[in-house]
Amino acid sequence: MSAHTSDVLIVGGGLMGTSTAFFLRRRGMSVTLLERGLVGQQASGTNFGNVRRQARYLLQLPLANRSLGIWQRLPELIGEDLEFLPSGHIRVAYTQDQAGVLEQYARDARDYGLELELIGGAALRARYPFLGPEVRAASLSPHDGHANPRLAAPAFGRAAIRAGAHIAENTEVLEVARDGTAFRASCADGRVYRAPVALIASGAWGDRMSAAFGEPVPLTARGPQMAVTEPVPYRIGPTVGVASQLLQETIYFRQIKRGNIIFGGCGRGPAYPDLRRAYVLPEHTLTQFDQLKRLAPAVARLNIIRVWSGIEGYMDDNLPVMGASRAVSGLYYAFGFSGHGFQLGPGVGDVMAELIATGNTSTPIAPFDIGRFAAASKELPARATTGTQSPAGSAAVPCQQR
């Protein structure tokens, strides 16, 4: 095969694209990945780094569980640990209502293999003395944790290359089209790549390509906003997030081993996909300050040294688009992860590689099928209706909680 032909062509070098490339190589398929900039520069490199399963849409838990299994085996799989720290994740509630939501979710999640521990009262203060007085209850997911997003996609990319994948950075795909039995990706620099299978893993830019194949989706690009403090002695342990119906209350933070505390939440700024930039809104930073004072008064004595944002694609129902195209055979999608794709990334790569190589997945992903956006009048049935839980149901707040 020529350098420009392979079994699979992947558009987009985020965590989804690079991990799929890696797992495809392990299944023996040749793969070319095309990335417009550098691997892992967009959402996958700028995110908060939460490796969290709790508070996910219940039908996503099998995928999240599979992904966690990969996170736990990372050094052995790709030769690097990505600073994954399985220090637990706690969600806290300020109100009785929210405490009830945590309890209900813990009951429901058990059926999906996620065991949560509910903590309240004196035990809560003793275990997490840094929490503010307004916190009434917490739900602990002990095996979750956090990792370094700046390292993740590039490390998967390097591992994929070592395993034989071809990754072309600084290569912008202008168009992917069906050309007889193969797909043809035409790039800005004039190069053309071909493969019988194509995967659109282009993050917040994925909707344009799916639309070109006759499958438009309701995607909005937004920029969640982060900040990091100066380093202080390592004390905190788990990742901490607030469960709330009010977006401005949803602060979350984590401390890395080096000592810096990273936080985000409370709102998202506008993103500019054409400029490939999401700018920070200073007012959001100040709102985060106020909420951090409530959640962890001790953390609020620090200074921040940097703020940033990144471009993420959000679907109307806050669930990703993942699976085979309904319109074009050989075409696959994995984009629009709606603010919660970092934890899923390695699992998505594994599942997409399985789907492409075998035509099936051992982990259910039907709720993420692109067909759910097909107009009701169309003959294609929407497969997203297989579950009983509505994505917008009270237990799932995937968009607000990283």
Place this chain on the structure above:
Amino acid sequence: MVGPRIVVVGTGPAGVRCAEQLVAAGIRPVVIDEGGRDGGQIYRRQPPNFRRGYADLYGSEAAKADALHRAFDALRDRIDYHPGTLAWNVTEGELHLMRDGAAWRAPYDALIVCAGATDRLMPVKGWQHAGTYSLGAAQVALKSQACSVGRRVVFLGSGPLLYLVAAQYLKAGAAIGAVLDTARLSDRVAALPRLLARPGVLRNGLSYIAALRRAGVPLLSGVTPVEITGDAARGVDGIVVRDGAGRERRFDCDAVAMGYHLRPETQLADLARCAFRFDAEARQWFPEVSLEGRSSVKGVYLAGDGARILGADGAENAGRLAALSALADLGLPVDRARVAALLREQGVMERFRRGLVRAFPWPAGQAADLADDAIVCRCECITAGELRRTVREMGAAEANRAKAFSRVGMGRCQGRYCGQAGAEVVAHAAAVPLEQVGRLRGQAPVKPLAIATREETQ
């Protein structure tokens, strides 16, 4: 009167002359400065109860300092002056400010950034030991606290500030171990034609060198720094360099003041989304700015060392020019002849600037030769070897990517002090031109910002 809202950041020579020009046009500008008093770095005013005379503090520049301070005092009730105020972010049409734990915003029609410069630093093995200062910091200690950074200070680096600060220390009675210049005498000779653009300034510079020589201070040119010796407990105890003839020499000291000329403070320009250009001669990125002070962003003007290192006199002119440009762009009348005269003078300053770049070249080669165990980023304690590893093993040949992988530039100073040297290390390790490595993108806040900061309701 409701005129256009013009915000000036900085009260050094550029900011003060800028504000003065605006006031003369009937505007009441908002003037912000992070420092407690006006004067900027060069004409830094001492704290209110200090009483050293102008001649002591500013030497040959006493008259200029006095003139600038008087000019500012005369403006005080015709401007909205906010000292001790950090401009920590910029969005379109609004500057975001912080003072005493309170945040507020200043909306603007024109923003004129006169944010000055800081030392340009090249790491040397051992520069993390307590007792290593930048030349600027050594000068601040002297000017605003009337104290020396050590009992015996060695000055290392290159650039006009090297001799100026050493001479100021000498005059203040400090013991000086040596003045070690990495530039060769031949560099200065080659630069002479351009330096003659401003004979008075050149004469001043030579007089500092003469005074140091008369006092018996060892003055070496063409040195290659080897190591600042000492340990974590006691700090600096000496410095080792190779002299021009290649011999190793050691000088005892308990403090080192170092710097390689200056680098502009460009964070606000960057946050305002101004374009930058690479200056091959100076081997650094400057914001794109016309001699009139216009940046690439409508309504944003840059003046003084924060845009282009022209020195104090050049900064005063640049401040006036930026004010006149802003006034003209807002449709107010300006004196064209005055603009033309200022521009002519700036031409001379620009020629002299290029002379300085030639006379005191940035020693890029030192970054290439830096030992693997030498620290590049002092905030994060990252060595040259670790940075090179991210280039060679992780493929980081671009500045922001090298930062993401290695953490060089990720600490409190956000790369303001290690960014340029780090880029040199990356360029050499990746065998690509420095320009291709790019520059670290500026990110707010401009300086560390307390989470305790609360929004002021106006």
